[in-house]
Amino acid sequence: MYPQGSQTGGENYYELPQKPKKQYSLAITSFVLSLLPILLSVFCCCCATNSVAVNGFIICLLLMTFLALFTGILSLISHRGGTGFAVSGITVSILMLFPLIFSLICVNTPYYKDMMKFTEHAQEYVDDYDRTGEVPEDFEKYKDPKYDDVWKSMGFDSFDGFYGDFIARYKAQNAWVLDPSASSSRSESSRAESSESRAETTTRPANYGETPITI
Numbered sequence: 001m002y003p004q005g006s007q008t009g010g011e012n013y014y015e016l017p018q019k020p021k022k023q024y025s026l027a028i029t030s031f032v033l034s035l036l037p038i039l040l041s042v043f044c045c046c047c048a049t050n051s052v053a054v055n056g057f058i059i060c061l062l063l064m065t066f067l068a069l070f071t072g073i074l075s076l077i078s079h080r081g082g083t084g085f086a087v088s089g090i091t092v093s094i095l096m097l098f099p100l101i102f103s104l105i106c107v108n109t110p111y112y113k114d115m116m117k118f119t120e121h122a123q124e125y126v127d128d129y130d131r132t133g134e135v136p137e138d139f140e141k142y143k144d145p146k147y148d149d150v151w152k153s154m155g156f157d158s159f160d161g162f163y164g165d166f167i168a169r170y171k172a173q174n175a176w177v178l179d180p181s182a183s184s185s186r187s188e189s190s191r192a193e194s195s196e197s198r199a200e201t202t203t204r205p206a207n208y209g210e211t212p213i214t215i
Helices: 025-047 051-078 083-107 110-120 122-132 137-143 145-153 159-173 180-200
Strands: none
Touching: 025 051, 025 083, 051 083, 110 122, 110 137, 122 159, 137 159, 145 159
């Protein structure tokens, strides 16, 4: 009979208790989810042109941020390891909450909705103003005297002056988008002019002793 934990050779065969393996999945998930709204917000700014789509997109980013915050806190509470990832995910999520909430508020203001409406139907508004020279009914509300100080701060006497200047600037910056036919005619005329210039400078090779003739 040998005492428990020993062998005939006197060697101790007790095994040391193994440390539980740490799981970093929650911490890494929190960190990745906290970064996704930053990357996707760039896509939203560049591609979204509809107020409803922008609104839904921001809500999705908010849900993603809250999920990153939740998984990071859960990882710290459960002591699963990956403290650095968890803390980073929580910090980035908290910092992202404020601009996302502010953006959601701005998107739902009437000014932003009117701006998006103009962007969606820019050609119609520009053609209507070129034809009538008047502010459309959709934006008549900005003629209210309570907005006069806003237009005067921009250097205009009224909203009519602001709208006319805005249309002119928009046409100058988006000429190729608003009038594709004009761009095609310009390109055709430029090609014709270039061909004429090439034709004018073309010379016929002369034989020995003759002067070259320009065609």
